[in-house]
Amino acid sequence: MSTPEQSQYSPSPTVILEADKSTGEQPMELFIVDEHTENYLALQAGGDFDRGLLTGVLAGIGGIGGIGLGLFSFLKSGDFKGLNIMLAICTPLCMVPFLWETLRPLPLPILFNRRTREVYFYHDGELFHTPWDGIFTIANEFQIVGAQIGSIQNASLEIRVWKFEEPETALMINLGAPFGKSLALQKGFWEYIRSYMNNGPYFDEHGNHSDSDAFVKSQLTVRFKMSDSFKNTLAKIKQAKQDAGGRNYLSGNDFLKLIIEPIFYPLAKIKELTYSIAKSRTRNLWPSLVTERLKANGPTTRLVDLECEKGA
Known part of the structure; x- marks a missing residue:
């Protein structure tokens, strides 16, 4: 299996973000979180937001x-x-x-389970998963250029998951649509997930554990x-x-x-x-x-x- 540096990405800026290393950005929710509970974090996947x-x-x-x-x-x-x-x-x-x-x-969400420290994804009736410890995500920045729209900055944020009991089958899944997002925004969202999994369920603006849900609520109520x-x-x-x-x-x-x-x-x-x-x-x-x-x-x-x- 090829390493992230040898993947299909273009020469555009690609950054590897890890579970145990800070991105340097403030945690930021990008209108993707569907549920933020004490046990799991659910990210909307597959569209159908207008249901x-x-x-x-x-x-x-x-x-x-x-x-x-x-x-x-x-x-x-x-x-x-x-x-x-x-x-x-x-x-x-x-x-x-x-x-x-x-x-x-509805399309099932991407689940981050704090209790078992793993990620779940359901695709075409098959269960995929990956442990949180040791996980990394690939943040890839690119531009879309058109005569009518000009230049639009975009950045994807992807993790790799494996099929349950068939680890030779893997998927790369996007944590939300990349369109209209910068690399800094995606780093901030990854920091939100990191803070939840490592220091959560609630945390402050620096990602540190907090007994108060004030900062998390301030992020979720912006939607x-x-x-x-x-x-x-x-x-x-x-x-x-x-x-x-x-x-x-x-x-x-x-x-x-x-x-x-x-x-x-x-x-x-x-x-x-x-x-x-x-x-x-x-x-x-x-x-x-x-x-x-x-x-x-x-x-x-x-x-x-x-x-x-x-x-x-």
């Missing part, structure tokens, strides 16, 4: 809007006919996309959530009112947000609920060897140890 959007649009706007029209018709005429018609239309409009998006499994947009607008307007000292503080832009954002709030909440249910159902796809090791009282033996016992 739930269709349900949110059809149910949050079409369904609620249609039922609202039905209620308006009932209040105006006292006749249930209009309301019944809208319910007959909106019920399948809401339920069909909801069932379609929740019953389809934009559409459902928080209206709340953030209200907080901004409240602060503007205090700063204005009673003068006119409401801008035209803020006024439009107060009208538009409540309309999209149901869409956002339904999307998040749909994604959460789909993610919960997807957890059942992991082999029992993995799920039992994610529990606080589960086995601590690594998969590589099981392979050694079987002579793989």
Whole structure:
């Protein structure tokens, strides 16, 4: 098997990052972490980040809007006919996309298990893994150049994993999409993973162990959530009112947000609920060897140890 320096990469800057050596960067979450728990860290893999959007649009706007029209018709005429018609239309409009998006499994995440100090990845129905101790990742920086987009800096971050009980089969997997990221950003994300695995589950801005989850929360809450947009607008307007000292503080832009954002709030909440249910159902796809090791009282033996016992 070729070493990283002899791999397929181009002469563009390539850096080998190790589990027990600091990158010199501050830990930084790059909107990839799906779950940060005391026992494991789950990184989104395989896309499908917009799961739930269709349900949110059809149910949050079409369904609620249609039922609202039905209620308006009932209040105006006292006749249930209009309301019944809208319910007959909106019920399948809401339920069909909801069932379609929740019953389809999401791509399983990349799991970093603190308890057993190993990494899991599920690919095409096959389990891959690698021990954390001694792991290294390859950070490769490159540019995409085009007539319309100009030059865009990118950097990949990859680790190697082996198929369970078939170590002659290996995969290189990306820890998140490389597009639009610099080498410094990828080093910061690797530092986030290192801090979690070596000093976690919680740590400070320097990667040192912390009993407080304040820094981790500050990283995870930066991710934009559409459902928080209206709340953030209200907080901004409240602060503007205090700063204005009673003068006119409401801008035209803020006024439009107060009208538009409540309309999209149901869409956002339904999307998040749909994604959460789909993610919960997807957890059942992991082999029992993995799920039992994610529990606080589960086995601590690594998969590589099981392979050694079987002579793989």
